[in-house]
Amino acid sequence: MIVLKSDAEIMAMRAAGQLSANLLDYLEAFVKPGVSTLELNDLAHDYTIKHGGIPAPLNYKGFPKSICTSVNEVVCHGIPNAKQKLRDGDIINIDVTSIVDGYYGDTSRMFYVGSSVSSAAKKLSECARISLFKGIAAVQEGSRTGDIGAAIQQYAEAQGFSVVREFVGHGIGRTFHEDPQILHYGQKGKGTRLGAGMVFTIEPMINQGHWKTKVLRDGWTAVTIDGSLSAQWEHTIGILSSGEVVILTESDREIESRPVI
């Protein structure tokens, strides 16, 4: 069942989205060689509370921390850890979700650690970012979830990369994960029809090697099956009653560097 939102509700969701987006802007300066993923978690937790939000991941289905930190071959749901210090050349996805006035805003970005990130890793990260915007460009009243998946899959596979199947985008509102599911692969014209009042995430995970993943024994950390690098970018998107598509989790700084699709 898809819970449709009024324009006023979507604008209220924008407050949560903006807190999450501004949090990622804030964290960027701290992503450096030597910082631990737990330090990033603690900075994010304190920032969220200070700005009137609640970090949604904390205790969500038993998740133990306030953000997800997914380094190199980790696809998603990496758990911040004091012993995990970032190293020059790493790539990291930071995924943050804030609750403001009961509404969730979910977004993630890739960051380069230090100055020696390989051009192959940068190409992968850029592919995931462009894939997200290809997916967003496929959203309009009357289009279907399969149009989003097809746009992403076509672009990523043409670059020689693969699209993760086991984790998908999702409707979002007063709950973290709701209908519809947004697959990042698929066929044009298939799937759920999109329309006014829908709010959902698009969050493609793109791998250098095979698309398959496995979950480590901590029950959360998903890694690529072949140890190849993985990259992910995520936005929360809404469709207003006019049919206008709005990105709820884009910071002012980010809008300036939006890719031209």
Ligand code: MF3
């Ligand atoms: N933010 C993730 C998503 O994009 C969900 C994280 S759930 C957690 O859907 F429990 F791992 F935090």
Ligand code: CO
């Ligand atoms: Co999400």
Ligand code: CO
């Ligand atoms: Co997320």
